[in-house]
Amino acid sequence: MKKNDLEFLIITGMSGAGKTQAMNFFEDRGYFCIDNLPATLLSNFISLYFKSKGKIKKLAFVIDIRSWGFFEDFFEEIKNLRNNNINYKILFLDAKNEILLNRFNLTRRKHPLDVYNTLLKNIEEERRRLEDLRNMASIIIDTTNLTIKNLSEKLENEFKGEFTKKLSITFISFGFKYGIPIDLDMMYDVRFLPNPFYVESLKKKTGNDLEVQEYVMKAEESKEFFYKLQDMISFLIPHFEKERKSHLNIGIGCTGGKHRSVTFVNKLYDYFSGFGKYQIRISHRDINK
Known part of the structure; x- marks a missing residue:
């Protein structure tokens, strides 16, 4: 053996x-x-x-x-x-x-x-x-x-009997008003981006809705930040793998955890799922609060 x-x-x-x-x-x-x-x-x-x-x-x-x-x-x-x-x-x-x-x-x-x-x-x-x-x-x-x-x-x-399974990455959206998740490996704050909460037609929607995603991502700072974010995470992943990490929890936070953070988590899921190299999961912790 x-x-x-x-x-x-x-x-x-x-x-x-x-x-x-x-x-x-x-x-x-x-x-x-x-x-x-x-x-x-x-x-x-x-x-x-x-x-x-x-x-x-x-x-x-x-x-x-x-x-x-x-x-x-x-x-x-x-x-x-x-x-x-x-x-x-x-x-x-x-x-x-x-x-x-x-x-x-x-x-x-x-x-x-x-x-x-x-x-x-x-x-x-x-x-x-x-x-x-x-x-x-x-x-x-x-x-x-x-x-x-x-x-x-x-x-x-x-743990599914695969001790050498692919790196698992969970993107977690959350609202700072409800506290920061304590099991994060890294965290990013998107409260500086345009907030759909103040748009009457979008207030009761979430980042799972296309209209909210389009509103958040149309801003130039949103596009630039997303590009920098995916580049940073892509850079960090191999280094975490080298240190034998098997799971990464990456948190994206906004004020209430319904619009901007959910949008970015969904976008990150789409981007990194496309590689097929990792197990990608998402969790919208505060979307129903």
């Missing part, structure tokens, strides 16, 4: 964001799972695995703040995986602070970091410590508004 036949997944993220549910999901699908693995044991476990002649082909490890005493070695371990041609992915689960706070209050469990007197400060400190790891993630999933069932559906969509 070749090394690159191995499906090797690292599950990490914020405490209370759903790592246990994610591990259960993968265990039910034939992954050999280990919870709370010290980072320094990654390479040792891989060595033992190959000595066993690869009887287990899918591995998933949960590494999080509970292993913080070993965390400083995590990045060195990741480098070792790359040097040994181990095909790995990092799944990072996240949620907004207020949601994590509510989840801990409901379960009445102590935060695993436990360095401050208040739960919120421990959550904030954990987020600070995990920032570099979050930036390394192949896939980031925001569980703020997800039930356990929703999370399973999301994971099912992302």
Whole structure:
């Protein structure tokens, strides 16, 4: 068995964001799972695995703040995986602070970091410590508004047994008035463009309607920005692929998330779908608000 036949997944993220549910999901699908693995044991476990002649082909490890005493070695371990041609992915689960706070209050469990007197400060400190790891993630999933069932559906969509599938790109339209999605890899603001909201005949329509798209795109600044935007994203994609990213969330925001951002997301979908090289999805988060 070749090394690159191995499906090797690292599950990490914020405490209370759903790592246990994610591990259960993968265990039910034939992954050999280990919870709370010290980072320094990654390479040792891989060595033992190959000595066993690869009887287990899918591995998933949960590494999080509970292993913080070993965390400083995590990045060195990741480098070792790359040097040994181990095909790995990092799944990072996240949620907004207020949601994590509510989840801990409901379960009445102590935060695993436990360095401050208040739960919120421990959550904030954990987020600070995990920032570099979050930036390394192949896939980031925001569980703020997800039930356990929703999370399973999301994971099912992302992991279909194809560990080396094409780069998946999701273009997300949103309204700044409803908050910025926390699972974005990059974000662009189109509030400087002409707003159809102030045109009576377009106010109740959305960027899914041709009339709105034509109104937004007829402005010279819209055409120029779209050209620069597609050029920038096209430039960045190969670099994200080089860093083993498997999913990109690209947010386009306007004031309410109905007109300009929806128009641009639809245009970007049309443009990048034409290449056939990537899995392209769109999500209009606030279009019905």
